[in-house]
Amino acid sequence: MTLYTGGCQCGAVRFEADTEIGAVISCNCSRCAKLGALLSAVPGAKFRLTKGDDALTEFRFNKHVIHHLFCATCGIQPFARGKGRDGSDMVMINVRCVDGVDPDSFAVQKFDGRSM
Numbered sequence: 001m002t003l004y005t006g007g008c009q010c011g012a013v014r015f016e017a018d019t020e021i022g023a024v025i026s027c028n029c030s031r032c033a034k035l036g037a038l039l040s041a042v043p044g045a046k047f048r049l050t051k052g053d054d055a056l057t058e059f060r061f062n063k064h065v066i067h068h069l070f071c072a073t074c075g076i077q078p079f080a081r082g083k084g085r086d087g088s089d090m091v092m093i094n095v096r097c098v099d100g101v102d103p104d105s106f107a108v109q110k111f112d113g114r115s116m
Contacts, residue, residue: 001046006098008071008078013052015079017042017093024095024106029113031059031068035077037094038103044089047079 004021007014024038032039052071059068070077078097084090095103 004093004098004101005050006078006093007051008055008074008076008097010071010074010076011051012055012073013071013076013078014050015093016048016050017091017098018046019043019093021095021098021101021106023109024103025092025111026108027111027113029116032113035094036096037077038096038106038108039080039092040095041084042091042093043084044081044091047091047093 001018002020004017004019005014006017019040019042021040024040026038027033055071055073056069057072059070067081068077069080076097077094079091079093082090082092095101095106
C-alpha cells in the first residue's frame with residue numbers, strides 16, 4: 001500500500017488514503033461527466049479526512065446513496081463517500097486531487113453511471 005495525500009484547490013480540505021491506484025474510473029453520470037473526475041476506490045477504513053470536515057458541503061442526487069462532498073470555498077470535489085457492493089464503507093477519491101501523481105498516467109476504465 002502507498003500513502004497518498006490530496007485535497008481541494010484552496011487547501012481547506014485534505015485527506016490521506018492507504019491504497020494502490022490501478023485503473024481509474026471515468027463515470028458518465030450527469031455529475032461525473034460534468035466534473036471530469038477520475039476516480040479510485042478506497043475502503044473506508046483506509047481513508048482519513050485530515051482537514052476540513054467543517055469546510056465540506058454535500059450534494060446527493062438520483063438514488064441519494066452517494067455523498068458527493070465538495071469544498072464550500074473553492075468548489076472542488078476531492079472525494080465522495082458511499083457503500084461498496086458488499087455494503088462496506090467506500091470512498092472514491094478524485095485522482096485529479098491527489099498530490100504528486102499524473103492522472104493521465106493511469107489506464108481509464110469507463111463506467112456507465114448514466115444507465116443506473
